[in-house]
Amino acid sequence: MNKILLYNPKSAVAKHRIPNSILNIAASVEGKYDWVVVDGNCETNPLEKIESYLRTGEFGYLGFTVMPGPQLREAIPLSKTIKQKYPYTTMIWGGYFPSSQPKAVLNSGFVDFIINGPGDNAFPRLIDALEKHEPYEFIKNLIYKADRKITKTIKEDLLDQDSLPPLPYDKLGTFYPIDKYLGKTYLGKRTMAYHSSIGCPFTCSFCAVVPIYEARWKAKSAKTVYKDVKYIKDRWGADAIEFHDNNFFVSEKRTVEFAKLIEPENMSWWGMARIDTMDKFSDASLTQIRKAGCKIIFFGAESGNDDILEQLDKGGTQTGEQIIRFAERLKQFDIIPEYSFVLGTPAATPEKVQAQIDFEINFIKNIKAVNPRTEIVLYTYTPVPTEGSELYKQVLEQGFEYPQSLEDWMSPAWESFDLRKNPLTPWLKPEMIDKIRNFETVLNGVYPTVTDIRLNDLKRKSIKLLSTLRYKANLYKYPYEIKLLQRYWKYRQPEIQGF
Numbered sequence: 001m002n003k004i005l006l007y008n009p010k011s012a013v014a015k016h017r018i019p020n021s022i023l024n025i026a027a028s029v030e031g032k033y034d035w036v037v038v039d040g041n042c043e044t045n046p047l048e049k050i051e052s053y054l055r056t057g058e059f060g061y062l063g064f065t066v067m068p069g070p071q072l073r074e075a076i077p078l079s080k081t082i083k084q085k086y087p088y089t090t091m092i093w094g095g096y097f098p099s100s101q102p103k104a105v106l107n108s109g110f111v112d113f114i115i116n117g118p119g120d121n122a123f124p125r126l127i128d129a130l131e132k133h134e135p136y137e138f139i140k141n142l143i144y145k146a147d148r149k150i151t152k153t154i155k156e157d158l159l160d161q162d163s164l165p166p167l168p169y170d171k172l173g174t175f176y177p178i179d180k181y182l183g184k185t186y187l188g189k190r191t192m193a194y195h196s197s198i199g200c201p202f203t204c205s206f207c208a209v210v211p212i213y214e215a216r217w218k219a220k221s222a223k224t225v226y227k228d229v230k231y232i233k234d235r236w237g238a239d240a241i242e243f244h245d246n247n248f249f250v251s252e253k254r255t256v257e258f259a260k261l262i263e264p265e266n267m268s269w270w271g272m273a274r275i276d277t278m279d280k281f282s283d284a285s286l287t288q289i290r291k292a293g294c295k296i297i298f299f300g301a302e303s304g305n306d307d308i309l310e311q312l313d314k315g316g317t318q319t320g321e322q323i324i325r326f327a328e329r330l331k332q333f334d335i336i337p338e339y340s341f342v343l344g345t346p347a348a349t350p351e352k353v354q355a356q357i358d359f360e361i362n363f364i365k366n367i368k369a370v371n372p373r374t375e376i377v378l379y380t381y382t383p384v385p386t387e388g389s390e391l392y393k394q395v396l397e398q399g400f401e402y403p404q405s406l407e408d409w410m411s412p413a414w415e416s417f418d419l420r421k422n423p424l425t426p427w428l429k430p431e432m433i434d435k436i437r438n439f440e441t442v443l444n445g446v447y448p449t450v451t452d453i454r455l456n457d458l459k460r461k462s463i464k465l466l467s468t469l470r471y472k473a474n475l476y477k478y479p480y481e482i483k484l485l486q487r488y489w490k491y492r493q494p495e496i497q498g499f
Helices: 020-029 046-054 070-085 096-100 102-106 121-134 169-175 220-234 252-265 282-292 306-311 320-333 350-370 388-398 405-410 413-417 430-446 457-472 480-488
Strands: 003-008 035-039 061-063 090-094 114-115 140-146 149-152 190-196 197-198 217-219 240-243 267-273 296-303 336-343 375-380
Touching: 003 020, 003 046, 003 169, 020 035, 020 061, 020 121, 035 046, 035 252, 035 296, 046 070, 061 121, 070 090, 090 121, 096 102, 096 114, 102 149, 102 405, 114 121, 114 375, 169 220, 169 320, 169 413, 169 430, 190 220, 197 457, 220 252, 252 282, 282 296, 296 320, 296 375, 306 457, 320 336, 320 350, 350 375, 350 457, 375 430, 405 413, 430 457, 430 480, 457 480
Parallel strands: 003 035, 003 061, 061 090, 090 114, 190 240, 240 267, 267 296, 296 336, 336 375
Antiparallel strands: 114 140, 140 149, 197 217
């Protein structure tokens, strides 16, 4: 009864990636407890697969990683069904959603424990305590319910990442062929996913990472990252990398060292960064990064309005002027900047909310004017429960509240909320959301994302011709002709579907 089943709920229709978070937990118990992986992305009937293990009577523990959105939608009914049919099992959730919404999760009655942050120590220690019938109150990074009260244990210091055991890729391959996880993307024919660091040293009040890591960041050394990547390249033929770090480029020294190591491997790669951090990188560093295969970098631009950046508690030194200047700077290095913007932050009046949206639309067009290759990703502001932040206080004061029941999160409206497309916030009116979405449609028509590899030159030219007049004339209402083509061609939006 002490075997462990680790479940990765379905998160992608296609091009799913190596389930790194689940593998981290598997590595933490490797050699001590038997474990299996069930990947919802690779199963047509994940419940039946899970039950095939549980029916043996050998599995007493289930670990689910749960991100908001599609994973949550699948995790809730599966967890409920499993707990009803196999009440002796211990259900443990990890990931951003349970850490940010512990009350709804634990009050559901079918989740027993939450791993609040990294589980490299917390998960195996919890299993040890439960197996030995010992107290678990002093295990760090736990949230649980006892005597009708929800208890959070203290946070653990981030571990040295090089000291962690290697991920068990080969054993994962006994459950699912690793080839399934290496998809064709804009970056390459066999693209792998990898985490080289955890956390972020900043405290943006709109970011779900902040409450979990609390402005902390720890990274593997450049040599360790190179060693891991090269292993997957040599073993399974990976030719490109998506670095899923919250902030890959924190250290210029580490980034350049990795770039020099990976350069001979001829791999393309992508990662996430801050504009004000990378703007401090020397020209020589940026040249080396591009030479080593970095083709595109995701940046949280968020807003061109300095007052909004302050409201979002963006921190650092980022300004609207810098956002435009840096996009222009990257042209000389042939690196594509992928800028995300957050529209629809709280304001005192509807007129001020609308003014912010209009400002950002014009600002984005200015960025496109100086560097047309800049990829633009649009989000509507969705509140994150960052306790103590001024922005979250504003959110609560304006009447926003989360669902109290875990199952209420399964509604289509709240799933759209999780994907930051439909905010359900009192200060955003339907016509404002329509303007954001319509502008996005026109923008993507004039500048189809380079990451959609299914769009050929003819399709790109056709949709651009159809959209340019609207874009130049600021005519964004009712772009049905563009939406029709995008739907017919199954246009991909990177912020929802990845590369």
